[in-house]
Amino acid sequence: MKFGTKAIHAGQEPDPSTGAIMTPIFQTSTYWQKSPGDNKGFEYSRGTNPTRKALEDCLAALENAKYGLAFSSGMGATDAVMKLLAPGDEVITGNDLYGGSYRIFTKIFSNYGIKFHFIDMTDSENVQKYVNDQTKLIWIETPTNPTMQIVDIEAVSKIAKQNNILLAVDNTFASPYLQNPIDLGADIVMHSVTKYLGGHSDVVMGALMLNDDELYKRLWFIYNACGATPGPMDSFLVLRGLKTxxxxxxxxxxxxxxxxxxxxxxxxxxxxxxxxxxxxxxxxxxxxxxxxxxxxxxxxxxxxxxxxxxxxxxxxxxxxxxxxxxxxxxxxxxxxxxxxxxxxxx
The missing domain is CATH 3.90.1150.10 (Aspartate Aminotransferase, domain 1)
Structure with missing residues (x-):
């Protein structure tokens, strides 16, 4: 399926109860169950909602990924990735970074014993210099905000895989139309959906896309437990925006x-x-x-x-x-x- 067709149709089917072509806005917090456990996968809308699930499947398809997770903001998505780490872990990231990412790294997660290295990532050999036994995550933003530096995702991916390090890529500025980091070896792709994906300046949202089953389970637990998930109306608006x-x-x-x-x-x-x-x-x-x-x-x-x-x-x-x-x-x-x-x- 080509990109434009995925943007319009991926993850979406006619509503079985009405035949509606557009995914309905399931404006509900809870779901009726015929008997305990008989919930068709939906229990409570903090964790699962049919409108949001359709959006997540569409987002995953656009990044050639197996899984998608939508968050109430790009920072909510970034926060979830950081919560995969533990005190003593180290992160290699760029010295030209979105201010919100820099703030959450230095003002929030550094307080919990996580060390961040802010380096020039335009030369992948420079990344290798900072790898050690405590390095658990490489966080790339490319192109960077706002100076548009470019990082070689594929080259950094080889370093990450050789050292069993997670690689996450903020793909907000390129969008999946121009760049697909998972195809280049990334483990996680992050988007501020607020920008190109939503496209109409009427939604604040973030997203993560990935392939690995176990990593998805870990992130879904954080997503559900911490609750930074968007509502169905915002999910509907982004589904609409993605079609163009x-x-x-x-x-x-x-x-x-x-x-x-x-x-x-x-x-x-x-x-x-x-x-x-x-x-x-x-x-x-x-x-x-x-x-x-x-x-x-x-x-x-x-x-x-x-x-x-x-x-x-x-x-x-x-x-x-x-x-x-x-x-x-x-x-x-x-x-x-x-x-x-x-x-x-x-």
């Missing part, structure tokens, strides 16, 4: 290409990366705020927003500087996006 994922990603890519070509020669842009992030030539923090406030389309100032929890000294090392702005290139007519850029940078 392949169409939206084509438009994002084409619009992004044209905007990159425009920015390449703009006198006020010092450099840019592919999400797209730009650094403003000669702009101080106040001027950066002014330009950011001039945009009509969606823009992010990482230093004061997504990466505000990362110390300035660490941000500066990887280029997340005060005059960096991240553009979220949408699927509007590209001429309108270009006009917005021109007026904001004028």
């Amino acid at each position: 994922l392949h169409l939206r990603m084509k438009a994002h890519c084409e619009n992004g290409r044209q905007i990159a070509e425009f920015l390449k020669t703009h006198p006020k842009v010092e450099k840019f990366t592919g999400m797209i992030s730009i650094t403003l030539k000669g702009a101080d923090l106040q001027e950066t705020y002014r330009i950011a406030s001039s945009f009509k389309s969606l823009i992010n100032h990482p230093v004061s927003m997504t990466h505000g929890s990362i110390p300035k000294s660490e941000r500066d090392k990887v280029g997340v500087v005060d005059n960096l702005l991240r553009l979220s290139v949408g699927v509007e007519d590209v001429e309108d996006l270009l006009e917005d850029l021109k007026q904001a940078l004028s």
